[in-house]
Amino acid sequence: MTKKRILITGAAGFLGSHLCNRFISEGYHVLAMDNLITGQLENIEHLFGKENFEFYNHDVSKFVHVSNDLDYILHFASPASPIDYLKIPIQTLKVGSLGTHNLLGLAKDKQARILVASTSEVYGDPLVSPQDEDYWGNVNPVGPRGVYDEAKRFQEAITMAYHTYHKLDTRIARIFNTYGPKMRLFDGRALPTFVGQALMQEDITIFGNGSQTRSFCYVDDQIEGLFKLLHTDYHLPINIGNPDEMTIEELAKEILHLTNSRSKIVYKNLPVDDPKQRRPSISRAQEILNWEPKVSRKEGLEKTIAYFETLPLEKLINAEKTHFKES
Numbered sequence: 129m130t131k132k133r134i135l136i137t138g139a140a141g142f143l144g145s146h147l148c149n150r151f152i153s154e155g156y157h158v159l160a161m162d163n164l165i166t167g168q169l170e171n172i173e174h175l176f177g178k179e180n181f182e183f184y185n186h187d188v189s190k191f192v193h194v195s196n197d198l199d200y201i202l203h204f205a206s207p208a209s210p211i212d213y214l215k216i217p218i219q220t221l222k223v224g225s226l227g228t229h230n231l232l233g234l235a236k237d238k239q240a241r242i243l244v245a246s247t248s249e250v251y252g253d254p255l256v257s258p259q260d261e262d263y264w265g266n267v268n269p270v271g272p273r274g275v276y277d278e279a280k281r282f283q284e285a286i287t288m289a290y291h292t293y294h295k296l297d298t299r300i301a302r303i304f305n306t307y308g309p310k311m312r313l314f315d316g317r318a319l320p321t322f323v324g325q326a327l328m329q330e331d332i333t334i335f336g337n338g339s340q341t342r343s344f345c346y347v348d349d350q351i352e353g354l355f356k357l358l359h360t361d362y363h364l365p366i367n368i369g370n371p372d373e374m375t376i377e378e379l380a381k382e383i384l385h386l387t388n389s390r391s392k393i394v395y396k397n398l399p400v401d402d403p404k405q406r407r408p409s410i411s412r413a414q415e416i417l418n419w420e421p422k423v424s425r426k427e428g429l430e431k432t433i434a435y436f437e438t439l440p441l442e443k444l445i446n447a448e449k450t451h452f453k454e455s
Contacts, residue, residue, distance in 0.1 A: 140167030224279025304369025338377025
């Protein structure tokens with residue numbers, strides 16, 4: 129029996145590397161693609177040498193060529209953290225526009241099904257909570273976060289245009305905050321930064337007063353939702369996330385407790401356009417995908433912290449230096 133062939137872009141990133149693992153374990157032939165601008169090759173090095181795994185160092189904002197047939201494409205190439213997309217705004221816009229256009233064209237040529245990774249950031253700083261898929265969002269297109277928000281909104285629009293005009297088989301996942309092993313520490317997002325600071329016994333830095341909320345989904349649950357979406361006959365956007373909402377201050381205190389850290393919490397000014405609320409409505413995912421998160425926040429945080437505790441202290445220090453250099 130011929131193996132199904134799947135192209136995964138952003139394959140060396142956090143979610144991309146977990147997707148590579150999942151599809152390898154499911155018996156697929158995985159073509160992994162990443163230009164390593166934010167991805168880390170060590171995330172997928174364990175797959176090198178496997179007969180059903182190939183890696184290509186390539187920027188999908190340029191023409192994408194793949195030999196032979198393709199059954200599926202997962203487009204996960206994009207900077208996803210504030211530090212990244214504020215540092216490389218043009219590349220962020222290009223991968224969401226030109227990159228998505230290139231991959232939709234490839235899917236059309238190969239008659240492949242394509243799933244694009246959108247984000248809860250399409251909702252901007254929402255005026256409703258929880259956010260469901262019918263909410264159009266509250267986005268500042270010319271603010272500092274606009275390069276990421278609008279890249280993803282355009283990505284959804286062109287994907288729907290290809291579905292409508294070319295009858296392309298498409299899927300759109302709106303991914304909410306996800307965490308777990310292989311995240312980059314100090315990447316500008318609260319959870320991995322708090323964990324890194326707690327493990328190094330440094331001050332936990334909260335932006336604003338900590339009352340802004342987020343909802344965190346463990347990576348295993350996220351990957352299961354994405355796997356189900358790819359294999360479900362539904363083309364409109366679907367939220368995939370955990371509706372268990374908490375404040376950023378509550379998150380910091382929980383991480384301090386779980387790490388037995390002596391770190392103190394300090395407060396800094398809130399960045400421009402930082403969302404005050406983030407909580408998905410997952411009724412569509414429950415109904416269409418028969419999916420909902422299974423891993424509790426405590427269990428997920430314990431697994432995530434345990435992973436980072438296995439890293440040498442030197443790696444934590446280097447991650448922090450990179451953070452301060454880039455921010």
